[in-house]
Amino acid sequence: MTEPPHRSPVRLSVNGRPYELDLDNRTTLLDALREHLALTGAKKGCDHGQCGSCTVLLDGRRVKSCLVFAVAADGGDLVSVEGLAEDGQLHPLQSCFVEHDAFQCGYCTSGQLCSALGMLDELRRGWPSVVTADLAAGPNGVTDPEIRERMSGNLCRCAAYPHIVSAIREAATVETRPMGSLR
């Protein structure tokens, strides 16, 4: 235990920018973002995958970055909340969150946004959820019950839930950029 900790080189693309890092193997993707890249948008609410505040998109899919070792994500393509706006223009999800007052303290918001982005993509792929009545046919659009179930991995203690749902519902109708293109 007195030996220096094991480290590894880690290459990551974050919001389209390449990074080459040398990290302690124990460093999670979340801590790599927050403590090594000064990207503190992704939040640490529980550090155990139980709250969703750390949600980012890794290779296009929403994941909880607190449970991914950065070294295991080597070569990965990551989008965090800082990558959602383009040229200062808010992503429709972001502007709908502001308009619907879909947050209060704001601490879960980054995770909610990234999760919503990944979730809408899953819906568009026709992935069913536990509330989907017809498994084979898949979800019947961006309905409130589908949004609620699929967003339940993102806790909000301020309980902005109804506004989160209405913001996502609206963003899904105005969204023009394909969700999967955020690489």
Next chain:
Amino acid sequence: MRSFRYERSTDPGRAVALVAGEPDAAYLGGGTNLVDLMKLGVARPGLLVDVTRLPLDSVESLPDGGLRIGATVRNSDLAAHPTVRRDFPVLARALLAGASGQLRNMATVGGNLLQRTRCAYFQDVTRPCNKRVPGDGCSALEGQNRDLAILGWSPQCVATHPSDMAVALVALDAVVEVLEPAGARDIPLAEFHRLPGERPDQETTLAPGGLITAVRIPALPFARRSTYRKARDRASFAFAAGSVAVALDLAGGLVRDVRLGWGAVAHRPWRPRLAEAALRGQPATEETFRLAAEEELAAARPLTHNAFKIPLIRNLTVRTLVDLAEDATDPAERDR
């Protein structure tokens, strides 16, 4: 968290050699449980062998109508797979009832089977636990045990296996394909997880260093009429208070065949074979279903805080069987 070496393997044989070569090595899959336990100090591997890039990420239909699922297939991909949705809805529904969207995107099939109990005492290194430290004592036996076992427990351990997916798989007679240092073999899922007995630290029959490479589901045409029912207080993102997997084959009002699985009741996903035997050939009535469930539950020994699981599992079993039986006769939409 102890410092660990990290190796990434693209060859299953090489991965097994790496892990078998070190007593404190572990496989890293989706990480959703292992990373959690490493942070808690419950797991302290010195070497992690990352298996997520092994070529084990495909779902193949077998010629007889069965399915082979690679060990690194992510839970969400498996749940969304068209064949699974059509032929084994119980499996898709069980997967979708588990965890959250993000976690299902991460968790692998192999890792899901190997996840550890969520018993609060196991997860807290400041409290005695025989599973974590053999001989330490079981804090849960007389502690907060609402979520824990009613079947097959021992005084050494009353933990439950937390998986939803495994409950569906055990009902479907799934077989776990493993690669061990001594070679490859098949282990029926019903024999993969052990009951705690005197050695709650030994959770599976997998040899040390063994790697799950795939899970095989034999053909079961009537599994197209199958479903999974999970009860929980929170409407989503919660482990089961109790769950049932059911596939039902009816002929002329009689139960021709049936597959059952029970979750959150034991140290392993529970296959209620007594209940199944009591159902085969019997009329598909609520009364038959109840008697069958009660026959299996006669062996249940509730703990201080979980006697409710007996009526819960009985009711869920009866209701799910009734719903499937009604579906078989009346395609009109059910009321849930």
Next chain:
Amino acid sequence: MSAPATAIGREQPRLEGRAKVTGTARYAVEHPADGVAYGWAVQASVAKGRIVRIDTGDAEREPGVLAVLTHENSPRLHPAESPELLLLQQPRVRYRGEIVALVVAESLESAREAARLLRIDYDTEPHSSVLTEHHPSLYKPDHVNPSFPTDTSVGDFDSGYAAAEVRLDQTYRTPAYHNNPMEPHAATASWTDGRLLVHDSSQGTTDVQVVLGRLFELPAEAVRAIAEHVGGGFGSKGTTRCTPVLAAMAARQVGRPVRLALTRQQLFGPIGYRTPIIQRIRLGADADGRLAAICHDAISQSSTIEEFAEQTAVLTRALYAAPHRRTTHRLARLDVPTPSWMRAPGECPGSFALESAMDELAVACGVDPVELRLRNDTEVDPEEGVPFSSRKLAACLRDGARRFGWADRDPAPGARRRGRWLIGTGMAGAIYPARIPGASAEAAAGPDGTYQVRINATDIGTGARTALWQIATDALGVPGDRVAVSIGDSDLPPALVAGGSTGTAGWGLAVHRACQELRRQLDDRYAGTAPPDGLAVRLDTTDEAAALPRLARYAFGAHFVEARVDVDSGEIRIPRMLGVFATGRVVNPSTARSQLIGGMTMGISMALHEEGLLDHRFGDWVNRDLATYHVTACADVERIEAYWVPEEDDEGNPLGTKGLGEIGIVGSAAAVANAVYHATGLRFRTLPIQLDKLVDRLPTG
């Protein structure tokens, strides 16, 4: 962003909205700091005893470790401060989970591992951690929080109760509830030339500044505490907590800035929680439900470290009329962490008992629960005898009943079934004090036509920043884009914490007065335009607030809930919840609605999900994370609506506002429990109501 002629009353998106949705809003451990080190707290693993030996060897040998602070080597703190904050000063352990050491390291990873390697030996003593009605330590505290009389009595309860036609005597129990803000308690501290700078996740940094100054024996101007954005608090960040103190100690020890965030698991204890409570309610009424006698007896717990006396029964002193009335509070001192503030302390748990009992009385009298409350409405405070500044409970009840469609309700319990679901509806009333604490504020005009408003208010998600900006804009009478509001920094004019639903009223009044005075001086002396050097006005409203006429000042509300219960599993779902509130003038309907819905949802959570599961053998809770301590998730909240009735209350405070951060949770758990009763016929007097208590008691046929 240009404000309309009257900004107050308009839906206004949060000023910091863009920062929050782009991830650029910085919280306590997100501020850049050169050479930052990381703290990791270590907790006691015994409930009571004394540290006899600490072996720091392995921890110190962990690469990257800079220091291991224990009671043996920590910087000394001035002992005049609350004993809760005299951290790492002595070897006694008063509860399981008390912080007994702090590791400081170059990285989070090293700090975590070193914390694990620390070896601490204890001499243990027997402990007592279970609250009971007969606990030997029960006593009558001198007062209950914050400064209410412990017991009150009007008329003669015993005779009034004995003579009543209908009598109800029931006991209600609530477990320990944990605040669990999404941002765990966290602070970054750094020392420069003897000055201490702290970024703290706090509901009020004026207190943090004062407390740190006392602990480290520094003049106030040598301490600066900043809380620009705070990831929720719900009361648990309302007093200065261990995190800024430990971070400051560590930073002094290692000579570098230190970030310290508690883990989620570590929050279950050291930062407070809502005490478990045992409440006995006795109601005596005539056959029509008119109350003759009310008695509310509350028993709660505190630690051996400090007295914390939850004001559980205080709401019963003002909510309903009855000639004979009594309230009492008793406290047990256990070997547990000190309880603390949690959203609507007192009123929230107290209303679960009182409003459940009122539902039981309605059933006993055969009177509709809404009508029962209308019959017991009162024009004057029934204990103080003073009039209310405004009291719109009846309007809330009537408007809520109308919106919800209450009129058609069949009172029979367990009588509605749809498929496998039993359906029921329930309601409850709500009350919460409308306090107006004084504050200081500064308003300044620049020669360029811009205005700066400065006050050490804190926005923990309430929307305070935006509401104060609306208030300032109206008082200045200028377009909003010329007004900037600075909050969340102890360098600003001092103000009280974000707590007690006082922000908009208390801070708002100070901002309003400062802006009014600035406007007056500009108009009177400078023809409306700021002089070349600018003009600043600073004032304090303490005297004005204290001089307000003696009135009973409260917000009111009514909750309506639909519950469904699965007959097979006992699972409870809440498809609909509707609340109507009377909270005076609403400054920002958008954020107000969010606050009310948030409180109501936390009430669902309290009723159905949350419970600290105590293991008396260890003396602490075993479910110390968000996978086992459940709070409502998105899927739990289906249709939830909050409305308010128009209320002009110029006597309440000069702005006519009342707070609304807490009233949303008051009564909400009772409304849920009452709906479950109506659905099933089963009355639950102990929370939470979970499926294990219902399964096998419902008609599955």
